[in-house]
Structure formats: C-alpha cells, structure tokens
Amino acid sequence: MPGEDERAREAVSDQTRFRAANDRLRRIVPGYGFKGGDRAPFICECGDPGCFEAVMLSLEEYDRVRANPSWFVLVAGHEDHEATYERVVEAERGYATVEKIGFAAAEAARLG
Numbered sequence: 001m002p003g004e005d006e007r008a009r010e011a012v013s014d015q016t017r018f019r020a021a022n023d024r025l026r027r028i029v030p031g032y033g034f035k036g037g038d039r040a041p042f043i044c045e046c047g048d049p050g051c052f053e054a055v056m057l058s059l060e061e062y063d064r065v066r067a068n069p070s071w072f073v074l075v076a077g078h079e080d081h082e083a084t085y086e087r088v089v090e091a092e093r094g095y096a097t098v099e100k101i102g103f104a105a106a107e108a109a110r111l112g
Helices: 004-032 059-066 103-111
Strands: 039-043 054-058 071-075 086-092 095-100
Touching (some): 004 071, 039 059, 054 095, 095 103
Antiparallel strands (some): 071 095
C-alpha cells in the first residue's frame, strides 16, 4: 500500500496534467470572444484521472487560482477531505479551490 507521500505525488501528477490543459484553454478562450468577466469551461483539476467535468470560471478567477502553484480548481464536491496533503481554501460559485500542503505543495511547484 503506497504511503501518503506517494499518494500525494500521484494526485499532484494527475492534477498538474489537468492544469496544463487548462493553461492551454486559458490561452485560446479569448479568441472565442470570452472576456475577463465571462465564465469559460475549464477541466476539473481533482485527483481522479478519469474526471473530465467542467468548472465554469471567469478568466480572472482562473488567473487568480493559477497564480499560486500549489492551488488547484475542482468541481464542488470533488475535494478529498480524507487527504492530509491538501486543504480547501475556497468553496463557492460551484467550484472549490484546494491548496496542496507540505510535500505535495513542493511537488506542485516543481511540476509547475
């Protein structure tokens, strides 16, 4: 059975792949007429590698979350309340922001 650091490493690895896809979405959505306050679909960055649910965020909301390398945006209810390597920072407007802590935060910063 994997230890907590290994579970954190796997979750962060999955979540940073989703975040990389969201970074690409962030770059292209203005070309489709989305402006700063408009809500655009982003991919849930939860630790479930099979999750492809949409999180509706304004570009400003996404930029605010993305400015912190240890924060991830999730569909509300996708938080892992059992995990000791993350905590909920915000939960509003149909989405949650979680912050990686300890080893997971360092791993998130390393992976970008």
